[in-house]
Amino acid sequence: MVWPSELTTQEKGKHMKAARWYKAGDIRVEDVPEPQIDEDYDVKVKVKWCGICGSDLHEYTSGPIFIPVGTPHPITGEVAPVIMGHEFSGEVVEVGPSVTNVTPGDRVVIEPMDVDNTCPACKEGRYNLCENLGFHGLAGKGGGFAMYTTFPHRFVHKIPDSLPFDKAALVEPISVGFHSLEAGGFKAGMSAVVAGAGTIGLATVQSLQAMGATKVIMIQRKSIRQEYARNCGVDAVLDPNTCDVVAEIKKLTDGRGADIAFETTGAEQCFKLELDSIHAGGTVVVTSIWENDVTFNLNSICIPEKRVVGSIAYCNDFPKVIDLLGSGKIPATGFITKKISLDDIIEEGFKTLTGPEKKKQVKILVTPEKTLLKQ
Numbered sequence: 107m108v109w110p111s112e113l114t115t116q117e118k119g120k121h122m123k124a125a126r127w128y129k130a131g132d133i134r135v136e137d138v139p140e141p142q143i144d145e146d147y148d149v150k151v152k153v154k155w156c157g158i159c160g161s162d163l164h165e166y167t168s169g170p171i172f173i174p175v176g177t178p179h180p181i182t183g184e185v186a187p188v189i190m191g192h193e194f195s196g197e198v199v200e201v202g203p204s205v206t207n208v209t210p211g212d213r214v215v216i217e218p219m220d221v222d223n224t225c226p227a228c229k230e231g232r233y234n235l236c237e238n239l240g241f242h243g244l245a246g247k248g249g250g251f252a253m254y255t256t257f258p259h260r261f262v263h264k265i266p267d268s269l270p271f272d273k274a275a276l277v278e279p280i281s282v283g284f285h286s287l288e289a290g291g292f293k294a295g296m297s298a299v300v301a302g303a304g305t306i307g308l309a310t311v312q313s314l315q316a317m318g319a320t321k322v323i324m325i326q327r328k329s330i331r332q333e334y335a336r337n338c339g340v341d342a343v344l345d346p347n348t349c350d351v352v353a354e355i356k357k358l359t360d361g362r363g364a365d366i367a368f369e370t371t372g373a374e375q376c377f378k379l380e381l382d383s384i385h386a387g388g389t390v391v392v393t394s395i396w397e398n399d400v401t402f403n404l405n406s407i408c409i410p411e412k413r414v415v416g417s418i419a420y421c422n423d424f425p426k427v428i429d430l431l432g433s434g435k436i437p438a439t440g441f442i443t444k445k446i447s448l449d450d451i452i453e454e455g456f457k458t459l460t461g462p463e464k465k466k467q468v469k470i471l472v473t474p475e476k477t478l479l480k481q
């Protein structure tokens with residue numbers, strides 16, 4: 107972007123391009139004030155790549171969900187319009203005087219958690235369960251669909267040179283999948299079922315493979331997403347419309363059923379299949395966000411002592427996922443299906459991901475730096 111020449115001498119007059127959410131169906135790319143470091147521990151980052159997330163799409167089609175409207179967010183103090191984008195990588199350009207973990211020029215990703223640090227969950231160290239949890243890129247005070255953003259140093263993580271900026275934008279969604287393993291008590295040597303070959307499903311598959319699952323079985327209805335699952339090297343892809351998924355999973359697990367299942371679809375049919383696919387004492391981990399209620403008889407949990415547990419976001423997972431991506435143990439191949447400019451985020455991003463071709467896409471990455479599209 108070229109700065110208007112009359113503004114370059116006046117720091118407070120600096121502007122940048124950003125995508126802001128006004129209301130459902132109304133996201134605008136416009137000029138906004140460039141953020142400045144206003145806390146001693148703030149880090150200013152020049153954004154390289156930022157992924158469009160499923161929750162961004164929900165905000166676009168039927169929000170607000172996480173975006174504060176009317177009442178300011180308790181941590182950011184802001185309301186819509188807010189800058190969107192929470193899955194991003196970038197380069198540090200400036201740091202506040204109290205920042206010790208990064209310096210200008212460092213390549214980084216931001217763990218986009220707005221937390222209060224004072225509630226019981228935060229004091230226990232489980233900051234993903236913060237009573238006032240918000241996400242940078244949804245809760246206000248900046249985000250990744252912009253040229254610059256600022257964030258507290260605690261949540262700014264350096265990335266190794268072996269991890270390119272585009273793949274680094276996947277650290278956030280892959281951390282969601284990675285965290286669900288710990289939430290479910292996964293251990294190396296277990297067999298696993300994953301329902302849904304979207305971003306989080308594929309992230310869960312590659313995390314399971316990296317952490318030593320003996321078998322990974324995908325439940326996915328017929329679409330190009332079955333190909334995406336096969337490309338990740340899963341042991342089987344089962345379509346509930348064409349086979350008896352529970353019987354097939356039993357066959358694949360020596361008649362016993364899987365040790366653990368991961369629900370990433372938000373579909374009742376899949377949840378029930380997963381519950382029936384695990385053996386007595388097994389676990390279903392729910393990572394998906396639900397629009398509707400689910401009805402099932404609790405005897406199906408009680409009598410075989412099965413567990414159903416939730417998993418939300420990530421907590422101390424970023425450093426591990428950065429290592430796994432940097433070393434190639436999580437290859438993260440097959441995720442990035444399209445790259446676009448911030449200028450085209452509505453037509454080529456939000457509309458593509460909510461239109462007839464949406465199943466073809468896994469992750470669309472957006473950059474404010476057009477030269478990156480030519481590399």
Ligand SMILES: [Zn+2]
Nearest residue numbers: 222225228236
């Ligand atoms: Zn808290």
